[in-house]
Amino acid sequence: xxxxxxxxxxKEEIEERYDVNxxxxxxxxxxxxxxxxGLPEIPTVCSDNPGTVRFLKWGLIPPWVKNSEDADxxxxxxxxxxxxxxxxxxxxSSSFRTKRCLIPVRGFYEWQHIGNNKIPWYIYHAEDxxxxxxxxxxxxxxxxxxxxxxxxxxxxxxxxxxxxxxxNSKKRMPVILGRNxxxxxxxxxxxxxxxxxxxxxxxxxxxxxxxxxxLVNNKTANRNTPEVLKPYTWHSGNQLF
DNA sequence: CCAGACGTTGTT
DNA sequence: GTCTGG
DNA sequence: CCAGACGTTGTT
DNA sequence: GTCTGG
Numbered sequence: 689x690x691x692x693x694x695x696x697x698x699k700e701e702i703e704e705r706y707d708v709n710x711x712x713x714x715x716x717x718x719x720x721x722x723x724x725x726g727l728p729e730i731p732t733v734c735s736d737n738p739g740t741v742r743f744l745k746w747g748l749i750p751p752w753v754k755n756s757e758d759a760d761x762x763x764x765x766x767x768x769x770x771x772x773x774x775x776x777x778x779x780x781s782s783s784f785r786t787k788r789c790l791i792p793v794r795g796f797y798e799w800q801h802i803g804n805n806k807i808p809w810y811i812y813h814a815e816d817x818x819x820x821x822x823x824x825x826x827x828x829x830x831x832x833x834x835x836x837x838x839x840x841x842x843x844x845x846x847x848x849x850x851x852x853x854x855x856n857s858k859k860r861m862p863v864i865l866g867r868n869x870x871x872x873x874x875x876x877x878x879x880x881x882x883x884x885x886x887x888x889x890x891x892x893x894x895x896x897x898x899x900x901x902x903l904v905n906n907k908t909a910n911r912n913t914p915e916v917l918k919p920y921t922w923h924s925g926n927q928l929f
Numbered sequence: 930c931c932a933g934a935c936g937t938t939g940t941t
Numbered sequence: 942g943t944c945t946g947g
Numbered sequence: 948c949c950a951g952a953c954g955t956t957g958t959t
Numbered sequence: 960g961t962c963t964g965g
Contacts, residue, residue: 689938725939750935752942765936778935778943799940806940844937858938905940930964935944946948947965953962 689855690821690842690862691724691767692797692904694810694917697731697818702741702792705818706733706870710741721797721904721911722746724767732840733790734825735874744789748841749828750779756830763839769824771845771863771887775880780841783824788874788883789840791821795917796862797904798855807922808904809854811897813864820870822863822887843887850892864890 696718699710710731722728729743747763766779774784795812813819825840843863847854851861865873869886872878901920903909 691937691939723940725941748936750942752935762936765938768937770937776944780936781944782942808940841936860938907940931945931947932965933944933946935942947950949963949965951962951964953960 689768689858689860690796690844693722693793694720694795695722695730695793696720697792702731708733708739708741716743719912720916733874735788735876738874744825744838744840748826748839749837751826751828753828766841768844769841771843780824783826787825789823789825790870790874791823792818793821794818800854801857808900809897810900810917811895814894814896820865822865822873845887845889848889848892850895854897861889863887
């Protein structure tokens with residue numbers, strides 16, 4: 689599972705890291721905390737125009753959806769796509785063939801279940817300040833004429849050793865592309881078998897993780913602040929987590 | 930054959 | 942639009 | 948795909 | 960054994 693990310697990235701960082709340009713007009717604010725259920729719009733690099741940043745909304749609406757009501761329902765169930773079945777699932781198969789995208793992040797959040805408690809963790813890349821999550825996107829035309837809605841999903845895979853300890857309930861993690869795979873992932877001609885081979889858990893040694901404080905759980909607080917990333921040690925009685 | 934599904938896993 | 946459970 | 952059907956028509 | 964309704 690992967691529902692919360694740190695996309696505190698400014699225009700210039702993304703342009704340099706991915707060799708892309710921002711569009712002339714865009715509305716995007718970097719944030720330390722984006723959550724899938726808020727349907728945020730975030731910067732991505734897409735297979736249809738790999739030289740330009742595109743802003744996509746979280747929660748993929750498949751192209752065959754018939755009305756806005758169905759769209760609103762399904763997009764809350766397509767924040768993630770399981771790597772094992774992206775090729776065959778009807779909601780993702782067409783995107784998997786031609787609409788793959790790169791999702792630049794600084795890190796992501798996951799919760800560890802200890803008894804009845806859920807301890808938040810922050811996970812980031814051991815070497816790269818900015819790293820890339822593999823995504824799929826879709827372009828959906830609402831029948832009400834309100835204009836194209838571009839949406840994305842994050843591909844998940846089984847957890848590596850580190851992530852199995854952190855996300856110990858579901859043992860899943862986002863697909864983190866190796867730097868050599870980033871350009872390939874968004875090539876239109878990429879063979880499905882080659883694409884599938886990129887969707888593996890990254891090695892544990894590529895990631896680092898630490899526990900963070902309760903601010904990340906506070907729905908009313910402003911979580912777009914570096915405070916949310918501050919290391920924090922959780923205690924329960926004399927148990928140390 | 931065709932009606933009905935089509936998706937993942939919360940911190941609700 | 943395309944697949945599949947019944 | 949698979950469970951369930953698989954047949955015809957009196958003059959009774 | 961093979962077809963077909965659901």
